[in-house]
Amino acid sequence: MNSILKPGPNTGAAQAIPITLTINGEVRHLTVEPWTSLLDLLRDELDLTGTKKGCDHGQCGACTVLIDDRRVNSCLTLAVMKDGASITTVEGLSQGDELHPMQDAFIEHDAFQCGYCTPGQICSAVGLIKEGRAHSAEEIREMMSGNLCRCGCYVNIVTAIEQVIESDGARIKEAAE
Amino acid sequence: MTSNITNLDGKRAGRYVGTAQRRIDGRLKVTGGAKYAGEFPTPGLTYGYVVSSEITHGKITRIDASAAEAVPGVIKVFTYKNRPKIASDDKKYQDQTAPPGSPMRPLGDEKIAYAGQPIALVVAETFELARHAATLVHIEYETKPHKTDLEAERSSSYEPKEKRSGIAPPPPPRGDADAAFAKAPVKFENEYRVAVEHHNPMEPHATTVVWHDDGKMTVYDKTQGVQNSQNYVTGIFGLKKDDVRVISPFVGGAFGSGLRPQYQLFLAVMAAMELKRSVRVVLTRDQMFTFTHRPDTIQTLGIGADKDGKLQAIRHDAVAETSTFEDYQEVVVNWSGLLYDCANTKLTYEIAKMNVYTPGDMRAPGATLGVYALEAAMDELAYATGVDPVELRLKNYAEKDQNEDKPFSSKELRACYRQGAERFGWSKRSAEPRSMREGRELIGWGMATGVWEAMMQETSARATLTAGGKLEVAAATADIGTGTYTIMAQIAADELGIPIDDVTVKIGDSSLPKAPVEGGSWAAASTGTAVKAACHKVREKLFNHARKVEGSPLANFGIDRVVFENGRISVSGDPSRFVTLADAMAATGEREISAEETTAPDPETKKKYSGYTHSAIFAEVRVDEELGVIRVTRIVDAVAAGKILNLKTARSQILGGVVFGIGMALHEESLMDKKLGRFMNHNIAEYHIPANADVHDIDVIFVDEQDDKASPIGVKGLGEIGIVGTAAAIANAIFHATGRRIRHLPITIDKVMGAGEDKTPAQAAE
Numbered sequence: 001m002n003s004i005l006k007p008g009p010n011t012g013a014a015q016a017i018p019i020t021l022t023i024n025g026e027v028r029h030l031t032v033e034p035w036t037s038l039l040d041l042l043r044d045e046l047d048l049t050g051t052k053k054g055c056d057h058g059q060c061g062a063c064t065v066l067i068d069d070r071r072v073n074s075c076l077t078l079a080v081m082k083d084g085a086s087i088t089t090v091e092g093l094s095q096g097d098e099l100h101p102m103q104d105a106f107i108e109h110d111a112f113q114c115g116y117c118t119p120g121q122i123c124s125a126v127g128l129i130k131e132g133r134a135h136s137a138e139e140i141r142e143m144m145s146g147n148l149c150r151c152g153c154y155v156n157i158v159t160a161i162e163q164v165i166e167s168d169g170a171r172i173k174e175a176a177e
Numbered sequence: 178m179t180s181n182i183t184n185l186d187g188k189r190a191g192r193y194v195g196t197a198q199r200r201i202d203g204r205l206k207v208t209g210g211a212k213y214a215g216e217f218p219t220p221g222l223t224y225g226y227v228v229s230s231e232i233t234h235g236k237i238t239r240i241d242a243s244a245a246e247a248v249p250g251v252i253k254v255f256t257y258k259n260r261p262k263i264a265s266d267d268k269k270y271q272d273q274t275a276p277p278g279s280p281m282r283p284l285g286d287e288k289i290a291y292a293g294q295p296i297a298l299v300v301a302e303t304f305e306l307a308r309h310a311a312t313l314v315h316i317e318y319e320t321k322p323h324k325t326d327l328e329a330e331r332s333s334s335y336e337p338k339e340k341r342s343g344i345a346p347p348p349p350p351r352g353d354a355d356a357a358f359a360k361a362p363v364k365f366e367n368e369y370r371v372a373v374e375h376h377n378p379m380e381p382h383a384t385t386v387v388w389h390d391d392g393k394m395t396v397y398d399k400t401q402g403v404q405n406s407q408n409y410v411t412g413i414f415g416l417k418k419d420d421v422r423v424i425s426p427f428v429g430g431a432f433g434s435g436l437r438p439q440y441q442l443f444l445a446v447m448a449a450m451e452l453k454r455s456v457r458v459v460l461t462r463d464q465m466f467t468f469t470h471r472p473d474t475i476q477t478l479g480i481g482a483d484k485d486g487k488l489q490a491i492r493h494d495a496v497a498e499t500s501t502f503e504d505y506q507e508v509v510v511n512w513s514g515l516l517y518d519c520a521n522t523k524l525t526y527e528i529a530k531m532n533v534y535t536p537g538d539m540r541a542p543g544a545t546l547g548v549y550a551l552e553a554a555m556d557e558l559a560y561a562t563g564v565d566p567v568e569l570r571l572k573n574y575a576e577k578d579q580n581e582d583k584p585f586s587s588k589e590l591r592a593c594y595r596q597g598a599e600r601f602g603w604s605k606r607s608a609e610p611r612s613m614r615e616g617r618e619l620i621g622w623g624m625a626t627g628v629w630e631a632m633m634q635e636t637s638a639r640a641t642l643t644a645g646g647k648l649e650v651a652a653a654t655a656d657i658g659t660g661t662y663t664i665m666a667q668i669a670a671d672e673l674g675i676p677i678d679d680v681t682v683k684i685g686d687s688s689l690p691k692a693p694v695e696g697g698s699w700a701a702a703s704t705g706t707a708v709k710a711a712c713h714k715v716r717e718k719l720f721n722h723a724r725k726v727e728g729s730p731l732a733n734f735g736i737d738r739v740v741f742e743n744g745r746i747s748v749s750g751d752p753s754r755f756v757t758l759a760d761a762m763a764a765t766g767e768r769e770i771s772a773e774e775t776t777a778p779d780p781e782t783k784k785k786y787s788g789y790t791h792s793a794i795f796a797e798v799r800v801d802e803e804l805g806v807i808r809v810t811r812i813v814d815a816v817a818a819g820k821i822l823n824l825k826t827a828r829s830q831i832l833g834g835v836v837f838g839i840g841m842a843l844h845e846e847s848l849m850d851k852k853l854g855r856f857m858n859h860n861i862a863e864y865h866i867p868a869n870a871d872v873h874d875i876d877v878i879f880v881d882e883q884d885d886k887a888s889p890i891g892v893k894g895l896g897e898i899g900i901v902g903t904a905a906a907i908a909n910a911i912f913h914a915t916g917r918r919i920r921h922l923p924i925t926i927d928k929v930m931g932a933g934e935d936k937t938p939a940q941a942a943e
Contacts, residue, residue: 035305044304049216050209052429054379055462059862062379090209099207107203110825113658113833115206116379116429122207145868148861150379150430151658152836153829154872 019083023048024092032079039063039074042089050090050119054148061147064120064127065089069176071127073146090119093126101168102126105160113151121147125161129169130176137162191671192742197824201682202427202662211427214399215383215459222385223252225448225458226307227441228297228314229467230289233854234323234532237287237296237316245310250302252452254314255444257296260284261451269412273405273694274436276535277339278503283440284447289318290501291534292855293467298444300456323532325854327473327498334496334527341506344543348514348580352521357490361481363561366492369478369550371904371922372846374471376539377861380429382468383459384442386449394449396423398442401435401655402694407687409438410446418687421446425685428657432837433538435657436694439468466859469537470847472497474509476550480557481521486564488519488573495547499528500535507543513551514580515789516628517573532854538696540837541897544629545904549841552625552905553920556912560610566624566909567594567603567793578787586786586886589817590626593793593880597624597815600876601795610916618799618808621914627902631788631819631884631893632699635777637690638707640669640715643769644762646744648673650711651683654704655695658833659896660826664701665708667822668890672712673719674741675758690773698790698894701822706776706889714772720746723761730754776889788887790818790898794835796906800914805926808873809839809907815878816898820891824879827895831877834899840867841900842907843923 016031023046032041039056042048042065051074054062058076065074066088093100102122105111112118124147134140140158149157164172205211242254263282264270270280283295297314301307324330340346358364385397400406403423410421428435445458460467474497481490493513499505510524539545559566571594577584598604606622607613613620638652650669656662666680683689692704720736723729723746731739731746731754740749747755762770797811812835821827844865847856858864887893904922911929912918919928 033305035309040304043216047218048209049212052213052380053215053459054381055861057462057860057862059462059860060379090207094208099204103207106207107199110200110829112203112206113660113826113829114379114430115202115211115427115658116213118206119209141870141872145870148379148866148868150377150432150866151829152833152867152872154836154867154869155832155875156829157869 017080019080021082022086024088034078034080036079037075038077038079038082041079042074048089048091052116052119054117061124062117062120064123064147066123066127069127069130071124090122093122100126101164102160105164109156109160109163111153111156111160113153117147117149121149121157126172128161129165129172132173134165193667193677194671194822195820198663198667198677200660200663200826201666201677202656213380213383213427213429214397214425215385215457217385217387217397219387219455222455222457223300223302223452224304224307225298225300225444225456226311227295227444227458227460227464228299228311229464230292230294230296232289232318232320233292233325235289235318235320237289238319239317240297241315242297244315245299245313248306248310248313250306251310252300252302255284255298255448257284257286261447264413264415272409272437273402274538276341276503276505277337281502281534283443291532293464295440295444298448298458300448300452323854324530325532325849326851327475327496327529327531330529330531331475331496334529336527337504337506339504344506345508345511347510347524347526350523351514351579354490354492354521354523357521358479358481358492361489362484363558364479364481365557365561366477366479367554367920369476369553369920371474371546371549371841373473373849374539374841374845375466375847375864376432376434376469377465377864377866378430378432378434381460381462381465382434382439382441383457384445385457386445386455388449388453388455393420394446396421396446398423398425399428399435400425400438401428401431401657401696403655403685403687404653404691405694406438406442410442413443414446414450423687425655428655431657432540433542433696434469436538436696437469462861463859466847466856468534471539472499472505472536474546476509476546478513478550478554480554482558482562484562486558486562486569486572488517490521491519492523493547493550494525496527496529498531498533498536500533501530503535504528505536507538509543509547511580512544512547512628515578516551516575516626518575518579519573540834541629541901544897544901545841548628548901549905549922552902553908556623556909557918565608567598570594570626581787583785583787586631586788587819587882587884588789588791589880589882590791590793593791593815593817596878596880597793597795597813600878601813603795610913617802619802619914621798621800621910621912622795623906623909623913624793624795625902625905625909627792627794627898629698629790629898629901631790631887632697633702633706633778633888634693634699635775636692636703636707637773637775638704638711639690639771639773640708640711641769641771642673642715642719642762646675646758647679647681648675649681649683650708651689652692652704652707653687653689654684654692654700656684657695659700659830660823661695661700661704663826664705664822668705668708669712672709673716675744698896698898702888702890702892702894705822705892707774709890710774710776711772714774715770716741718770718772719758719761722764723756726756726760726764729756731756778888782886786886788893790816790893792816792898792902794902794906796910798907798910798914800911800929805930807843807911807924807929810873812874813876813878814899815880817880817882818895818898819882819884819887819893821879822892827879828877830895831899832875834897835875835903836867836872837900838903839871839907841922842904846923
């Protein structure tokens with residue numbers, strides 16, 4: 001799983017580079033070509049397909065992951081740039097069978113339909129709480145606008161986040177500090 | 178066999194049906210466990226990257242793929258020159274939803290009919306290599322003049338000779354609309370237009386073909402109909418059903434873009450068969466603008482009325498684009514003969530050929546366009562006559578379907594107006610435009626009516642109850658976010674009186690019982706009825722065994738005298754007399770009881786009644802007078818759609834439709850460069866869809882509506898009704914706020930600030 005195809009000199013790709021990433025708490029030693037985005041590394045090489053590709057241009061937010069607790073578009077991040085970083089994807093939010101409060105709130109408030117933008121929305125929402133900046137529905141709307149949802153679940157997304165801020169916000173923010 | 182659908186009592190109270198239930202697939206979706214078409218792993222997978230035409234019309238004169246093929250790791254570059262043999266007959270390419278014509282063959286020949294047409298597929302060992310090599314494919318073209326301006330082509334529009342299956346052409350003229358219009362004391366005629374829109378589901382179209390050593394394929398496809406994709410593939414490539422299994426458990430949105438098989442399916446299967454390897458083809462976001470879209474449509478709508486607003490005449494003409502190779506059609510104008518009582522109507526619909534890919538069904542196809550024009554015109558009539566917009570609609574309320582001269586199966590639209598207006602606070606509205614403001618923002622309140630057809634299709638489903646009391650229900654339908662999984666489980670759990678957690682739902686697999694494409698808002702009524710019928714059959718079988726259990730207290734009762742509840746079959750009204758499902762199952766001596774049933778709409782009922790869902794949408798906008806920024810701050814949508822199966826997912830369907838309507842009113846616009854003949858804003862930074870900050874309060878009301886005719890389970894469908902009329906309500910609110918009547922959507926800042934060409938208010942004659 002860790003060894004990635006090393007193409008020859010005429011491929012347009014430079015030599016593959018060894019990096020170490022901590023992904024969902026697990027230390028991974030990987031060899032990655034410089035042109036591979038963190039998103040494609042997660043999806044194509046590590047089968048962590050919870051992180052979605054919606055546009056590959058940093059426009060939709062479906063690829064949002066948490067890097068050292070900050071929300072980042074993984075499609076605009078080359079994997080080699082993140083050597084040594086700690087990455088949390090949607091697969092790493094729950095504790096065993098126990099869902100993260102944000103995941104449970106998304107189900108309870110039906111904050112998704114097709115589910116494709118959902119992992120990015122949830123990672124972004126968890127990152128938002130850790131930032132500790134959103135205090136009202138208006139601020140949540142503004143600060144969640146980097147995550148598009150074509151099914152139009154915004155009303156429910158905001159309700160879910162409000163609920164988690166109220167019930168678990170302080171604890172989540174503290175854990176990040 | 179076809180079930181006797183009168184046995185299915187839609188009104189029987191259940192523990193789950195009619196309540197708010199969490200999605201049964203929710204956990205998979207919030208944990209990243211739900212796999213979409215481009216995500217299924219398989220050893221030795223190769224990656225295909227599509228090369229798209231850079232010209233709009235003409236032909237390829239030279240393709241040189243040698244540089245691409247020289248890259249180590251590149252396996253093959255497919256073009257029209259080296260593609261394997263494929264079917265020549267148009268019929269093989271015509272899927273369940275195809276319009277009349279000759280469907281596009283990917284890599285068919287050297288001809289280019291529209292911008293972005295797929296002309297090569299580069300297959301490599303990694304995605305990055307394929308993407309890189311695609312830039313090395315050298316193509317030379319000979320260009321021809323192209324037609325991409327509907328304004329210019331409308332003079333050569335025509336009435337399509339061959340009608341599209343399932344799409345009603347305009348009804349014949351009623352009365353004498355021209356004479357009535359000429360005589361009407363209040364009249365006006367205007368042009369309405371809605372920009373081309375692209376579906377842009379968040380998941381790009383994708384197919385993963387897993388090649389098996391025996392030459393069979395498992396195809397993971399993004400589709401609204403697995404069996405539709407299967408038929409398409411077997412027809413074109415000369416395969417048997419057994420050779421190709423299409424699987425699509427989760428669909429990352431579609432809104433109609435997954436009704437027809439898209440070109441990545443063709444290309445991935447072709448490459449897999451030729452290379453005898455597994456292949457994945459995922460379209461880029463740019464390429465999501467190279468196929469189906471909501472057609473550019475120019476509408477002219479004329480209304481003639483009495484001074485008090487009673488309609489005398491409606492004339493509604495639409496001209497829509499289609500491709501050079503297919504005659505796409507949708508129902509745009511018929512709504513103007515349906516929604517209001519009017520003795521004189523004349524409705525026409527024509528199409529014009531252009532160098533674009535064939536337009537397609539997009540959420541409430543046709544109705545979003547036609548009802549927008551009608552409902553914007555009704556608002557103009559309200560102002561021309563001084564009648565309140567809600568009053569005006571009640572004054573012209575249609576008691577029957579005048580297009581077909583039939584009664585409605587049910588129509589609680591009056592309740593929608595009443596309850597919606599009350600929740601919104603409509604009575605506090607001051608009618609005068611620009612009369613409400615707060616700070617620098619003008620406030621506008623507008624409303625509109627929505628309507629969509631209530632449909633049901635023949636569908637099969639299977640129910641299997643195991644000795645352990647677990648139930649599986651299965652059908653080859655889809656859940657594109659609509660909640661199909663969950664409503665199937667609710668219906669099944671109630672039919673057998675077991676906990677919903679004991680129900681497993683299987684869909685999105687071509688090997689399951691036959692179902693049509695999931696679209697048209699018909700899936701809940703169709704699959705729901707089939708599931709209920711199959712479970713009902715299991716219920717009957719089980720009951721017969723329960724009566725035979727030794728000393729059974731049910732021995733002397735018929736099935737209509739017992740209830741299935743809490744894992745027991747008990748005598749109605751006497752829960753102490755019961756047989757458990759486990760004991761009844763044990764009495765069968767079998768490991769499971771299974772039944773497959775097919776249900777279809779009753780042709781007699783269909784002949785006698787018209788089935789429609791209705792809604793009343795109320796919108797509040799705030800317009801910054803200096804900057805022209807428009808905010809939709811409040812929407813109330815009151816919907817009459819028969820029985821509501823799941824209050825949670827049903828509300829979400831309406832919320833989603835309303836947000837689509839906000840996009841149509843204010844944001845969405847695929848901008849055609851008429852010189853280049855290509856959409857210029859082919860990405861979702863420049864093609865705007867509503868973001869979180871664009872959406873504020875949306876309040877959904879489900880009006881009580883009993884309907885035993887639209888479908889046996891009383892369901893009418895919810896997937897589209899949320900969008901229909903919403904853009905009109907917003908446009909009408911913008912008029913109320915600003916006094917500007919803008920008839921071309923989207924209503925962007927430049928139009929509000931006055932640069933637009935259509936800002937004259939409605940003209941009342943004399």
